Amino acid sequence: MYSRHKLPTNRLVVLHQLLLLPLSVYFKHSNSRQFHIRTQTSKRVGPHNSDVISVLVGCLLGDAYSTKSKSPVPGTSFRFKQSGRHKDYLFSLYDFFYNRGYCTNSGPRQYKTILINSSNVKKTHYGYEFDLFTFSSLNWLFDLFYVNGIKTISPEISQYLTPMSLAYLIMDDGGWVSGSKSVRIATNNFTLQEVQLLRDxxxxxFDLDCTIQLLSKCKANSPKDKYSLYIKVASLPRLRELVLPYMVPSMKYKLGL
Structure with missing residues (x-):
């Protein structure tokens, strides 16, 4: 078990045992589950389809984030957020979870962010976001990704990272670099060691070859250097083969298409 996770002893054992199991043991592969809004957190116990876990893992490696409540019953929820430019992707993601009973029928909500640039000029940005229901049966996923409230990458993630996960990671936080004809994944919030682990x-x-590039050195008010992961041009045909079946049409430009 990944030693950085601080869990109560009994939950540590359960999570350790879970992470040693293949996906087929714990997750369903068919028959969508429905979780009603009035269902208590403790009653939302799964099992969860493997595609749901794949999407959650991919998005958590990207921009999505998770929180875990402490009482009365610990439960984990997830929030997905994208700029207005990626509205089609965000709404497609909402449909994915709504059709499987993981969120309400209210649809994504619009949010507004006001940013001030270096010239002290304000600019308003709009985007969309939505939340999933809170699940006690997904606490293990929060514990897998978060240490002391900080998102991390641990070796155990490898057994949950599927081609579908990779597709959602690219849609969520990837980009096409026209100059080098490669795909960049914004891993700037992770440490160098974590980015190296993800590369491996x-x-x-997936048999994908990647390089790591330093984006910026840490400054006095920044805790760490920032790095991006680049999937090499030689691996591009393999990458497209893996992820295209899951890509939203409006996001295929991130693969140079």
């Missing part, structure tokens, strides 16, 4: 997982799981 990409090679082991």
């Amino acid at each position: 997982i990409f090679k082991t799981n």
